[in-house]
Amino acid sequence: MTLRLKLIEHSLPLEAINLANKTKNKAPKHYPTKLHKYWAHRPLATSRAVIFAQLVDDPSAWPNIFHTDEDQARERRRLHQVIKEMIEWPDPNAKDQKRFERAIEVARYEIARSVAWGLGEEPPTDPKAVIDFLQTKGPPVYDPFCGGGSIPLEAQRLGLRAYGSDLNPVAVLITRALIEFPPKFANLPPVHPNVKKEGDLGGRVWNGAQGLAEDVRGYGQWMRDEAEKAIGELYPKVMLPDGSKATVVAWLWSRTVASPDPAQKGAHVPLASSFVLSSKADREAIVVPVKDAAAEGGWQFTVKTKGVTKAEMAVAARGTKASQGSFTCLLSGSRIQYAYVDDEANAGRMRARLMAIVAEGPRSRIFLPPNDEHAQLALSVVAEDKPDQPARGTFASNAQGRIYGFKSFGDYFTSRQLVALTTFSDLIGKVRERVLEDASAATAFANHLDPKLPLAEGGTGPVAYADAVATYLSCALSRVSEYNSSISTWLPKDNAIRTTFARQAIPMSWDFCEANPFEKSSGGWQSAVDTSSEYLLTSYTGSLAQCYLIDAPKNSYPIRPALISTDPPYYDNIGYADLSDFFYVWLRRSLKNIHKELFRRLLTPKSEELIAERYRYGGQAQADKHFMDGMGEALEAMRKASTEAPLAIYYAFKQSEAREEGVLSPGWAAFLQAVVNSGLRVDATWPVRTEASNRAVGNNANALASSVVLVCRARPEDAETASRREFLRDLKPQMRQAIEDHQKAGVPLPDRRQAAIGPGIGNFSKYAAVREADDTAMSVATALTLINREIDEALSEGTEALDAETRFALEWYEINGYKLVSGGAGTAINMLQGFNLAESRMNASGLFRSRGGDAKLLTRFEMIDADPHWSPSRDGTFTVWEIAQHLSRVFHAEDGGTDKAGRILAESRRSAPDVLLVAERLFEIATNKGDNDEALTWNQLQTAWPEIERAADRAEADGVGPAPIQGQFAFPALP
Known part of the structure; x- marks a missing residue:
């Protein structure tokens, strides 16, 4: 069977994908990741683009249709444009939503076309018929490490059958809530009785999961009202200076701890990382601790909101921290070490003191000093119920053995927070009964075939619907718990509450805030309900999907063969199971009778998790073995279950790996070794920036804005072995060809090195083994070293075939830049002889000037001043250097841009690869010379190269060059 090359095995529009990821670091309205917190969500843009490129054939797979290299290159650019149009998440306006839906329709057609051509059929063109075709004849997409659900979600959006699985029950619940539950209740009206009172049912059409979203919001409002009746007195209003009352947003x-200074007689003193309340311009506010013999402990907190100086802000920003690992005693100035604090906390002697109150003012938030009544009320609350599961492995200071008294998950919350959370959790059970009663009486569920079948067993009737509403409200409870722990802090810059998980860990917070769950803020219940239900308003419900609770190494794949696209754990990166327990304990409390399979344990499973965490397995060697063995089994299971299309497997670098040269890092090498050992060969490695590079991290977790998508196929069972010499013999030309292909495909120079590793490892992994001189098998780590050596050489070469004038200009620029070299004519003549060029010829070229003993390489602006009407068609002997310089000039000009640059390229199309090579070489030289402006100029030209080539295509169609192929496809690229 002949395997067809897929687009992902040749090229991707990396810059467009990376830009789409960057713009979505902060999730916009309706963004699916807002449903529930999960760590390292795979960006939707990347997931969508990768799945598309896994399924769409590369044009070279159809030489009978795309006859020449240029035909194929033009078609790739068109497919890249399809990807660019579909990966931008739409703004919540009708026009943008319609554009996005059209872009997705085009993407579905392209997938269907490749599938149909592979079957010897013609693809359908009607959008609904395309979806029906993909549902029946398109390959199912399966993610065995589904995590937050991004990959199966995007497979579903592209019209494919989508499946996922995970060991972590929190991940499975999130993924089911994203992809599995909304289609079950598509196009149903809400059942909440208040909707009828509001007149919303009068002729309204409830599309998709809009009715479900409305019920989540409506029943969530009922829960809020019931909770306020029960515990509202625990959250009183505060008196303002003018005698009026205001709602409290948060108590800070x-x-x-008791001062370690014996002279203070056990007086408690504050531990605060900051006393800044607001750092907004003209709204600065700070807490000022002052000694007061009459106050408790001999000191008190005051608040200053007017006339705060920069010096006072600087002092407040330090809190009571003295240095890393210690505080200063407010009363005596003595040091308080973290070890002392830990001992006091574990002995139950650490307390909390109200520092300030944040109230909602008419125009902005108001900062008030502590109120004794408010403080005493909060401290008098007794929580009769709290999660008692042990909190191990989640705390950021575990490396020093400090837990600061946080022994169980209940310890992360104040008593008032626990009362609020348990109240809302208990109300979820009650609201489920109300939903069941209303749904049973609703017309939409009349005469249902199996009305009592629960959601967890595949039900779609009243019982299942009540289960679904309760599930989404439990997701809202997770959000409330995230903003309502004693780890949550106040953000002075935003005047808002910071979540518990500002890091991918649970760090210690010395000062914290208690949110008012009845206020409309990020910590409020109704805000959490609205945020968690927003996704349902735009969720795709056009196809059913499923997610399973399965350990990846033991996965026999209930759906097979499948297209595998997955984002597995990364060696020793993030312990998702430990972190998920924070939510699991509350989800279990609310949903253990609804999703019994998911919440049968007290905590999430740990020992099976594929992570090389030494504290779990008794040392690094044992942890490494656990990871390698388990990942090898998981990858082998993927290989056996996969279709003929390539697998896509993500790997994310940690920041420490980048500093240590990521390609040789232990995690990267170990992961690649597991891939090779599993019987897979690597065809491509695409670097994508998928993480927010500036976010806080913990436990040396991932902080680098870079992941690598490994594109793999099954290695033939009869693969041969090779010697080291044979491997190296093939490697050199393969590296050069790969870099040339990536250059033509518009892969940016900074990403080209990582992209070239794929073909290199592909050359290595196509063999059953590569034998060293002593007959031992070569390791992946050794192969990576050899591959990178060849990449270094290949990237530094390639200019030998350029015209002599261009090669001379490159060398002159590297030595002298664009400056006038006084007395440099003699040097120039000597250099020109080395390129077999005469001084007169170089002067006539229009890019260099040597006269009066001086010499100068002309800038692109000086070149156009010398010949204002220059164009390739007017210059019958143009050089690659001239094309590159004029392209850059026109592209960056105020009256220029992509279209004008494209016209220049259209007149010199055969020189395009050489022009791009010169641009890359100039970027390298300018970077090495420290000329950042010039380097940026050439980097921007490289980044825009695919757009310039498309503009050249349009220019050719207008008569500047040969016209492109017309009329082949039912769906053109979007304008």
């Missing part, structure tokens, strides 16, 4: 607290 500082932890305290």
Whole structure:
């Protein structure tokens, strides 16, 4: 069977994908990741683009249709444009939504076309018929490490059958809520009785999961009202200076311990990382601790909101921290070490003192000093119920053995927070009964075939619907718990609450805030309900999907063969199971009778998780073995279950790996070794920037804005072995060809090195083994070293075939830049002889000037001043250097841009690869010379190269060059 090359095995529009990821670091309205917190969500843009490129054939697979290299290159550019149009998440306006839906329709057609051609059929063109075709004849997409659900979600959006699985029950619940539950209740009206009172049912059409979203919001409002009746008195309003009352947004607290100075007689003093309340311009506010013999402990907190100086802000920003690992005693100035604090906390002697109150004012938030009544009320609350599961492995300071008294998950919350969370959790059970009663009486569920079948067993009737509403409200409870723990802090810059998980860990917070769950803020219940239900308003419900609770190494794949696209754990990166327990304990409390399979344990499974965490397995060697063995089994299971299309497997680098040269890092080498050992060969490695590079991290977790998508196929069972010499013999030309292909495909120079590793490892992994001189098998780590050596050489070469004038200009620029070299004519003549060029010829070229003993390489602006009407068609002997310089000039000009640059390229199309090579070489030289402006100029030209080539295509169609192929496809690229 002949395997057809897929687009992902040749090229991807990396810059467009990376830009789409970057713009979505902060999730916009309706963004699916807002449904529930999960760590390292795979960006939707990347997931969508990768799945598309896994399924769409590369044009070279159809030489009978795309006859020449240029035909194929033009078609790739068109497919890249399809990807660019579909990966931008739409703004919530009708026009943008319609554009996005059209772009997705085009993408579905392209997938269907490749599938149909592979079957010897013609693809359908009607959008609904395309979806029906993909559902029946398109390959199912399966992600065995589904995590937050991005990959199966995007497979579903592209019209494919989508499946996922995970060991982590929190991940499975999130993925089911994203892809599995909304289609079950598509196009149903809400059942909440208040909707009828509001007149919303009168002729309204409830599309998709809009009715479900409305019920989540409506029943969530009922829960809020019931909770306020029960515990509203725990959250009183506060008196303002003018005698009026205001709603409290948050109470800000500082932890305290007894001063270690014996002279202070056990007086408690504050531990605060900052005393800044607001750092907004003209709204600065700070807490000022002052000694007061009459106050408790001999000191008190005051608040200053007017006339705060920069010096006072600087002092407040330090809190009571003295240095890393210690605080200063407010009363005596003595040091308080973290070890002392840990001992006091574990002995139950750490307390908290109210530091300030944040109230909602008419125009902005108001900062008020502590109120004794408010403080005493909060401290008097007794929580009769709290999660008692042990909190192990989640705390950021575990490396020092400090847990600061946080022994169970209940310890992360104040008593008032626990009362609020348990109240809302209990109400989820009650609201489920109300939903069941209303749904049973609703017309939409009348005469249902199996009305009592629960959601967890595949039900779609009233019981299942009540289960679904309760599930989404439990997701809202997770969000409330995230903003309502004693790890949550106040953000002075935003005047808002910071979540518990500002890091991918649970760090210690010395000062924290208690949110008012009845206020409309990020910590409020109704805000959490609205945020968690927003996704349902735009969720895709056109096809059913499923997610399973399965350990990846033991996965026999209930759906097979399948297209595998997955984002597995990364060696020793993030312990998702430990972190997920924070939510699991509350989800289990609310949903253990609804999703019994998911919440049968007290905590998430740990020992099976594929992560090389030494504290779990008794040392690094044992941890490494656990990861390698388990990942090898998981990858082998993927290989056996996969279709003929390539697998896509993500790997994310940690920041420490980048500093240590990522290609040789232990995690990267170990992961690649597991891939090779599993019987897979690597065809491509595409670097994509998928993480927010500036976010806080913990436990040396991933902080680099870079992941690598490994594109793999099954290695033939009869693959041969090779010697080291044979491997190296093939490697050199393969590296050069790969870099040339990536250059033509518009892969940016900074990404080209990582992209070239794929073909190199592909050359290595196509063999059953590569034998060293002593007959031992070569390791992946050794192969990576050899591959990178060849990449270094290949990237530094390639200019030998350029015209002599261009090669001379490159060398002159590297030595002298564009400056006038006084007395440099003699040097120039000597250099020109080395290129077999005469001084007169170089002067006539229009890019260099040598006269009066001086010499100068002309800038692109000086070149156009010398010949204002220059164009390739007017210059019958143009050089590659001239094309590159004029392209850059026109592209960056105020009256220029992509279209004008494209016209220049259209007149010199055969020189395009050489022009791009010169641009890359100039970027390298300018970077090495420290000329950042010039380097940026050439980097921007490289980044825009695919757009310039498309503009050249349009120019050719207008008569500047040969016209492109017309009329082949039912769906053109979007304008």
